[in-house]
Amino acid sequence: MAIEGPLRELGIHDVFQLLDLSRKTGRLRVSSQVREDEGLVLFEGGRVVHAAIKSTAVPTEVALLQAARVTEADLARARARQANGRTERSVVDMLVEIGAITQKELERQLRLHVQNVVFELMSWREGFFSFEERVPGEMRVDTRIAVSTESLLMEGARRIDEWSRIAEIVPSLAIIPELAPIQEERDDGSGGAMLDLLPHEWQALTMIDGQRDLRGIAASLGRDEFEVAKIAYGLATTGIIAMRQPVRQTQEFDTTGVESRRASARISTRSGRHAEAADELRHAIQEDPLTPAVHAELGFASARAGDLAAARASWEHVLRLAPDDPVSERVSAALDVLRRFEQLLAEEADG
Numbered sequence: 001m002a003i004e005g006p007l008r009e010l011g012i013h014d015v016f017q018l019l020d021l022s023r024k025t026g027r028l029r030v031s032s033q034v035r036e037d038e039g040l041v042l043f044e045g046g047r048v049v050h051a052a053i054k055s056t057a058v059p060t061e062v063a064l065l066q067a068a069r070v071t072e073a074d075l076a077r078a079r080a081r082q083a084n085g086r087t088e089r090s091v092v093d094m095l096v097e098i099g100a101i102t103q104k105e106l107e108r109q110l111r112l113h114v115q116n117v118v119f120e121l122m123s124w125r126e127g128f129f130s131f132e133e134r135v136p137g138e139m140r141v142d143t144r145i146a147v148s149t150e151s152l153l154m155e156g157a158r159r160i161d162e163w164s165r166i167a168e169i170v171p172s173l174a175i176i177p178e179l180a181p182i183q184e185e186r187d188d189g190s191g192g193a194m195l196d197l198l199p200h201e202w203q204a205l206t207m208i209d210g211q212r213d214l215r216g217i218a219a220s221l222g223r224d225e226f227e228v229a230k231i232a233y234g235l236a237t238t239g240i241i242a243m244r245q246p247v248r249q250t251q252e253f254d255t256t257g258v259e260s261r262r263a264s265a266r267i268s269t270r271s272g273r274h275a276e277a278a279d280e281l282r283h284a285i286q287e288d289p290l291t292p293a294v295h296a297e298l299g300f301a302s303a304r305a306g307d308l309a310a311a312r313a314s315w316e317h318v319l320r321l322a323p324d325d326p327v328s329e330r331v332s333a334a335l336d337v338l339r340r341f342e343q344l345l346a347e348e349a350d351g
Contacts, residue, residue: 004130020149032127051117054290067222074100
């Protein structure tokens, strides 16, 4: 059964409540033309098992790297182990296995991500939603966690209330904080007072560079986005920082950049420069992280470059991201071939 309609008639909070009470399993898509963005939430038995927003989505291992929970060296070790006979398991599994991150911390980061996505979607007042029922096996999603929808709704209501009190200074997570001009000390000795901040405030302050927005700072710190917004509000009201609206890029510009990189990758592929093609496609994914075709192309480029672990990771991400997309059929076929090849390698190694 499909459930769909405009958000102005049935708010996202009501949609979540309906899916929770009816213990639905399936996909909820929320799109906003004003934001030029789209959200995806997967439910299993009324609980949220996955959530992503197109403009900010990245693979889990990349999110862990951005949050400084793992290092580049950790990722390299995990991918090497995955390539050496453990390819049925993901890079994230390998990160846990090598001790780069604990299972408990991984689940905490995943839960934090789900919360941040859902809370942002709850702030959308316009747009369109559609829910399609599925059975769990059809969704092809890594269900490491399952978050109570009821708890999300309760916390979301609390956050919306609190956000209304800080919105005048911190209107969104896309705002960019920057250090306020230093006040010169006056002749009478006033001015230039020492800052008296709590440790978590100092931590956030050190991340402010005038380039990163609040969402980027939260990701770098591995902290809850709303908590970082409240810290920024406190720093702004005391005059320590100022807020700057980002320069908005048009969707046409973004798309052109992605298509330019994809075209460059194709040229490199025809010339046999497969590593360069993969590098171009990685940059394209940073600009457009939710287009399955780009991830699929990165998988083929990685395979041509000999990085089978990276190819597998990209293709598996396509199937998690959009299993119904036309490109998924080619990706599934490629994964089958890769598995057979890996099996042959394993048999050859065993003698």
